[in-house]
Amino acid sequence: xxxxxxxxxxxxxxxxxxxxxxxxxxxxxxxxxxxxxxxxxxxxxxxxxxxxxxxxxxxxxxxxxxxxxxxxxxxxxxxxxxxxxxxxxxxxxxxxxxxxxxxxxxxxxxxxxxxxxxxxxxxxxxxxxxxxxxxxxxxxxxxxxxxxxxxxxxxxxxxxxxxxxxxxxxxxxxxxxxxxxxxxxxxxxxxxxxxxxxxxxxxxxxxxxxxxxxxxxx
Amino acid sequence: xxxxxxxxxxxxxxxxxxxxxxxxxxxxxxxxxxxxxxxxxxxxxxxxxxxxxxxxxxxxxxxxxxxxxxxxxxxxxxxxxxxxxxxxxxxxxxxxxxxxxxxxxxxxxxxxxxxxxxxxxxxxxxxxxxxxxxxxxxxxxxxxxxxxxxxxxxxxxxxxxxxxxxxxxxxxxxxxxxxxxxxxxxxxxxxxxxxxxxxxxxxxxxxxxxxxxxxxxxxxxxxxxxxxxxxxxxxxxxxxxxxxxxxxxxxxxxxxx
Amino acid sequence: xxxxxxxxxxxxxxxxxxxxxxxxxxxxxxxxxxxxxxxxxxxxxxxxxxxx
Numbered sequence: 295x296x297x298x299x300x301x302x303x304x305x306x307x308x309x310x311x312x313x314x315x316x317x318x319x320x321x322x323x324x325x326x327x328x329x330x331x332x333x334x335x336x337x338x339x340x341x342x343x344x345x346x347x348x349x350x351x352x353x354x355x356x357x358x359x360x361x362x363x364x365x366x367x368x369x370x371x372x373x374x375x376x377x378x379x380x381x382x383x384x385x386x387x388x389x390x391x392x393x394x395x396x397x398x399x400x401x402x403x404x405x406x407x408x409x410x411x412x413x414x415x416x417x418x419x420x421x422x423x424x425x426x427x428x429x430x431x432x433x434x435x436x437x438x439x440x441x442x443x444x445x446x447x448x449x450x451x452x453x454x455x456x457x458x459x460x461x462x463x464x465x466x467x468x469x470x471x472x473x474x475x476x477x478x479x480x481x482x483x484x485x486x487x488x489x490x491x492x493x494x495x496x497x498x499x500x501x502x503x504x505x506x507x508x509x510x511x512x
Numbered sequence: 513x514x515x516x517x518x519x520x521x522x523x524x525x526x527x528x529x530x531x532x533x534x535x536x537x538x539x540x541x542x543x544x545x546x547x548x549x550x551x552x553x554x555x556x557x558x559x560x561x562x563x564x565x566x567x568x569x570x571x572x573x574x575x576x577x578x579x580x581x582x583x584x585x586x587x588x589x590x591x592x593x594x595x596x597x598x599x600x601x602x603x604x605x606x607x608x609x610x611x612x613x614x615x616x617x618x619x620x621x622x623x624x625x626x627x628x629x630x631x632x633x634x635x636x637x638x639x640x641x642x643x644x645x646x647x648x649x650x651x652x653x654x655x656x657x658x659x660x661x662x663x664x665x666x667x668x669x670x671x672x673x674x675x676x677x678x679x680x681x682x683x684x685x686x687x688x689x690x691x692x693x694x695x696x697x698x699x700x701x702x703x704x705x706x707x708x709x710x711x712x713x714x715x716x717x718x719x720x721x722x723x724x725x726x727x728x729x730x731x732x733x734x735x736x737x738x739x740x741x742x743x744x745x746x747x748x749x750x751x752x753x754x755x756x757x758x759x760x761x762x763x764x765x766x767x768x769x
Numbered sequence: 770x771x772x773x774x775x776x777x778x779x780x781x782x783x784x785x786x787x788x789x790x791x792x793x794x795x796x797x798x799x800x801x802x803x804x805x806x807x808x809x810x811x812x813x814x815x816x817x818x819x820x821x
Binding site: 554558563568569570572573576577580615616619622623626627630631633634740744747748750751754755757758761762764765 | 775776777778780781783784785787788791792794795796799800802803806807809810813814817
Binding site: 438442443445446449452455456458459460462463466467470483484487491499502505506509510512 | 671
């Protein structure tokens, strides 16, 4: 299992892997927002939590189609399916690798980009906490979407269409935590909901992803 | 007939031939009844109900808006049920029925959204507001689009049926989650669910009730929409079965020829 | 014939028009496709039975 994880991480960091892509996209979105909505710092600090959450979500979405496609093309997915490791663990590790290479860097980069958008000071910790809780759900849901579309030639657009509505609850609660945190309101309810959604998706969705992958590998 | 025998009889319709024969027999009834009910209900509602004291004549939109919204949700529930049947019992008709139903759901959602926007313009002063119910329907619309797109994208019919069924199951859970999330996120402009609430019908809560004058034509329209939905699903499922048969015949021809 | 709709006439009429148009389009497209598929199937079935 650990070998598989290390292999995935190594592939992601090598050239052509998806490591820098999500981060670069996140940076671009955040830098462009002030140009499009104007430089007033009061406006920027109101929308900062939402913009950062949206940027992170889109950056995550962008890197999904590489999640399984490369392994599908070179046939290593077939090997993994016949390996003694259950397919449920394979998809969980794939999701974990995706989170480590995309989600975690986004979480770490978010506070620095928050400075650019005048995020109010109490918002920083809440932003990081909400992203830390929310991004694993995005990786797991994204793995499900990637498993659904893995055999398709141009699955990228379809993948986004399928995953987008699934991201809605996570986005709503996550951005709500960040927004409430930034304005100093109580954050307990959305935080609990966010944590609940993440826990449930991480626990249950790999079974669906594995089932879907098995159908696709038939 | 015992219950088990009845259940067995029900599964017989999973045989495509039997399904086609039976649906052919009952379809005229559904087409005609639904058309009649819709004509009567809509005419009654449009010409013979008074204006609401607050909403004016716009209240007449209810005869399209509410049934379409109900069917948009019921259609997804039906797809959920048939997807489960396909996954558990592998009846092809079931999977094809889900496929046949999805475009109907899209149209119903569109009608609900369009009439809602047109209605909202004079009443709330805006075409679109991020009201929880509007938002939920938009999300439902996205789910329908994704579902149909997945069906269209996959060539092998059985794989497509399997994958869309799983998507439908997972999507249902997330649709419910989204509903709660959206509710939490914004309190709405909509009135409470007035049609299905007992108090609304009997008039015990006069604040938000749909009064009886509006209720009977609305009931006709709802039943009409349900019957129209059934007719469309039966008809379109028949089309899907035939399309599948064409593919099978062509494949056999290629092997033999 | 048209009842007095007051100042909301446009609203009500456009809602009815849009909905009925959508429903009508759905039914027409379903039936057109159904007819086409059925004709095609019968053609192929006939050809197959002729060729044995």
